[in-house]
Amino acid sequence: MGKTLFEKIWESHIVVEKQNEPDLIYIDRHLVHEVTSPQAFDGLRMNNRKVRRPDLTIATMDHNVPTTDRSLPMLDETSSIQIKTLENNCKDFGIKLFDINSPNQGIVHVIGPQLGITLPGSTIVCGDSHTSTHGAFGALALGIGTSEVEHVLASQTLWLEKPKTFEVRVEGKRKNTHAVTAKDIILSIIKNIGTAGGTGTVIEYRGEGISDLSMDQRMTICNMSIEGGARAGLIAPDEKTFDYLRNREYTPKNYESLVDSWRDDLKTDSDATFDKQFILDINDITPQVSWGTNPGMTCDVDEPIPSPDEFSNGDPNQKKGAEKALEYMDLKPGTMIEDIKIDRVFIGSCTNARLEDLIEASKIIQGQKVASNVSAMVVPGSQMVKKQAEEMGLDKIFTDANFEWREAGCSMCLGMNPDILSPGERCASTSNRNFEGRQGNGGRTHLVSPVMAAAAAINGHFVDVRKLDLN
Amino acid sequence: MRGNIIKYPRDNIDTDVIIPGQYLKVHDYAELATHAMEGLDPDFHSKVKEGDFILSGKNFGCGSSREHAPIALSHCGVKAILALSFARIFYRNSVDGAFLLPIEIDQDAYDGISEGDEIDIDISKNEIKNITKNQTYKMKPFSEIIGKIIAAGGLFKYKPDQD
Numbered sequence: 001m002g003k004t005l006f007e008k009i010w011e012s013h014i015v016v017e018k019q020n021e022p023d024l025i026y027i028d029r030h031l032v033h034e035v036t037s038p039q040a041f042d043g044l045r046m047n048n049r050k051v052r053r054p055d056l057t058i059a060t061m062d063h064n065v066p067t068t069d070r071s072l073p074m075l076d077e078t079s080s081i082q083i084k085t086l087e088n089n090c091k092d093f094g095i096k097l098f099d100i101n102s103p104n105q106g107i108v109h110v111i112g113p114q115l116g117i118t119l120p121g122s123t124i125v126c127g128d129s130h131t132s133t134h135g136a137f138g139a140l141a142l143g144i145g146t147s148e149v150e151h152v153l154a155s156q157t158l159w160l161e162k163p164k165t166f167e168v169r170v171e172g173k174r175k176n177t178h179a180v181t182a183k184d185i186i187l188s189i190i191k192n193i194g195t196a197g198g199t200g201t202v203i204e205y206r207g208e209g210i211s212d213l214s215m216d217q218r219m220t221i222c223n224m225s226i227e228g229g230a231r232a233g234l235i236a237p238d239e240k241t242f243d244y245l246r247n248r249e250y251t252p253k254n255y256e257s258l259v260d261s262w263r264d265d266l267k268t269d270s271d272a273t274f275d276k277q278f279i280l281d282i283n284d285i286t287p288q289v290s291w292g293t294n295p296g297m298t299c300d301v302d303e304p305i306p307s308p309d310e311f312s313n314g315d316p317n318q319k320k321g322a323e324k325a326l327e328y329m330d331l332k333p334g335t336m337i338e339d340i341k342i343d344r345v346f347i348g349s350c351t352n353a354r355l356e357d358l359i360e361a362s363k364i365i366q367g368q369k370v371a372s373n374v375s376a377m378v379v380p381g382s383q384m385v386k387k388q389a390e391e392m393g394l395d396k397i398f399t400d401a402n403f404e405w406r407e408a409g410c411s412m413c414l415g416m417n418p419d420i421l422s423p424g425e426r427c428a429s430t431s432n433r434n435f436e437g438r439q440g441n442g443g444r445t446h447l448v449s450p451v452m453a454a455a456a457a458i459n460g461h462f463v464d465v466r467k468l469d470l471n
Numbered sequence: 472m473r474g475n476i477i478k479y480p481r482d483n484i485d486t487d488v489i490i491p492g493q494y495l496k497v498h499d500y501a502e503l504a505t506h507a508m509e510g511l512d513p514d515f516h517s518k519v520k521e522g523d524f525i526l527s528g529k530n531f532g533c534g535s536s537r538e539h540a541p542i543a544l545s546h547c548g549v550k551a552i553l554a555l556s557f558a559r560i561f562y563r564n565s566v567d568g569a570f571l572l573p574i575e576i577d578q579d580a581y582d583g584i585s586e587g588d589e590i591d592i593d594i595s596k597n598e599i600k601n602i603t604k605n606q607t608y609k610m611k612p613f614s615e616i617i618g619k620i621i622a623a624g625g626l627f628k629y630k631p632d633q634d
Contacts, residue, residue: 016631018631018632021615021619021631024631035495035537036537036538038498039498063495064495064496078496079496081496082496128536129535129536129560143536143560144560145536145538145563145564145568146564147538147564147567147568147625148563148564151567151626159616159626161614195533196483196529196533196556199530199556199558226534226560229558231559294533296483317480317482320480320481414487414492414535415491415492415493416493420493433534433535435487435488435510435534436487436488436511437488437491438487438492441510
């Protein structure tokens with residue numbers, strides 16, 4: 001019987017395999033950031049261990065870095081200590097670090113692909129749940145906790161339970177590819193399978209609706225696999241993948257011969273079977289807007305907010321969850337999405353802060369002004385994205401419209417730096433999580449695509465971007 | 472293992488409410504513990520006692536991979552989470568650092584156990600006894616792998632069986 005892409009990558013990385021034991025899996029790349037690594041390095045020191053493969057370990061700082069002028073001293077002392085700690089750890093253990101002043105600094109999941117560090121068929125881990133992003137390149141990319149970070153630093157391996165396989169097939173063609181985006185596809189998938197739908201599985205996204213996407217868009221899809229509960233998301237590499245990674249700063253020297261073997265090997269066999277399957281037809285999908293406090297609580301832009309009864313289908317906990325979510329979000333069932341007014345707009349995060357996201361959003365912004373009741377910011381995913389955008393003049397389009405144009409980092413996606421919502425503020429956000437308090441205590445998050453966020457900024461409320469001329 | 476239940480009857484309790492992002496810069500675990508569950512229940516720290524268990528619904532611990540979540544709970548004295556299901560990173564983090572036991576329960580246990588009930592968990596028998604109500608429920612056995620990591624006392628103490 002044939003094998004899935006996941007099974008092929010898994011099997012090619014097994015170091016130790018025994019009946020009724022976890023598999024010991026070799027890790028090809030380990031990405032490290034300032035928040036989930038300090039205790040791991042402390043653990044190494046305590047046990048007199050070295051980093052096994054510093055050459056396969058790459059670090060940057062993204063979670064708590066300020067996105068304002070970096071020539072000024074950092075005001076937050078605890079963040080400053082965490083950043084300094086990562087610098088010291090990288091120096092002590094011989095790890096390559098893209099620090100706060102590096103032109104390669106950025107969100108770890110944005111810089112990995114941009115630098116050619118993320119490679120098809122490889123295993124990648126990082127102490128961050130959105131490591132799933134790298135699956136867009138046909139890499140098996142897992143988010144791990146700090147104990148596992150320490151284990152990988154020490155041994156370049158991990159004991160893992162083999163996940164099950166889940167095929168998510170995306171069929172059809174979007175009618176308006178500027179208005180209906182990769183973000184809308186993944187939010188639709190999560191809305192349908194639920195936030196635990198992928199638990200214990202690795203999703204492989206397949207079908208015409210996926211192969212049509214650019215690499216930036218595929219990363220948006222794989223990024224949010226974790227929001228559907230999956231361990232990882234994968235897309236088989238194709239010519240778009242190989243073209244993207246060609247001639248990057250860290251692309252391997254023997255790249256073309258690698259591509260030849262990837263072309264043959266890195267695909268699911270036609271007779272392979274998956275443990276689970278879900279099919280999404282995207283011919284008629286609309287822009288998506290989350291209304292609740294998890295990414296599964298999402299509806300079409302032209303729908304009213306559902307009542308807890310409608311949402312829950314008779315499940316009492318789902319009903320209670322929807323009631324609590326509506327209370328937290330200060331929303332009423334039946335309210336049309338386009339009638340929801342917003343206070344803040346955040347275009348950023350490892351989900352939607354790559355160059356293409358900024359280009360698409362800028363088309364909506366050009367020649368317009370942010371609504372007077374809204375404050376809006378763009379936080380590019382990396383300093384490289386920022387530079388490329390500036391070379392194209394995008395920064396001017398955003399700042400002319402009264403958007404703030406910031407330095408790269410995770411920023412308001414998770415509220416670890418000063419970029420947070422105030423209690424009660426409502427935000428149209430291109431990030432990945434609308435959990436209570438995620439963007440700041442009491443803040444209210446609506447997950448949307450970059451074009452939806454941009455249109456909301458201009459209008460002061462959500463707008464169905466299919467009505468706009470985006471070409 | 473005996474303790475009292477703190478019940479959060481809802482699904483999808485995420486690691487952002489277990490320990491909000493702003494505290495991920497806190498390295499002192501005792502201080503971290505004072506902020507556990509702050510995003511969901513600001514009274515948690517004052518009511519939790521050494522040896523307590525948390526009971527909740529589906530997909531407990533979803534979201535961010537922060538190991539600070541099981542660390543914060545364990546440093547409040549929480550010894551186990553009983554839930555209908557767990558998100559996988561939280562589940563692994565809980566056992567990797569030997570912070571607390573993630574115990575999957577069925578609907579009977581979920582419905583039967585109330586806030587404050589005294590519970591006895593026997594992982595050798597995969598059994599949960601409700602002392603307060605004199606009821607017994609089954610827990611889902613740990614997979615062999617997870618059982619071995621728990622028995623070893625965490626990921627760094629685990630060694631595969633010798634041939």
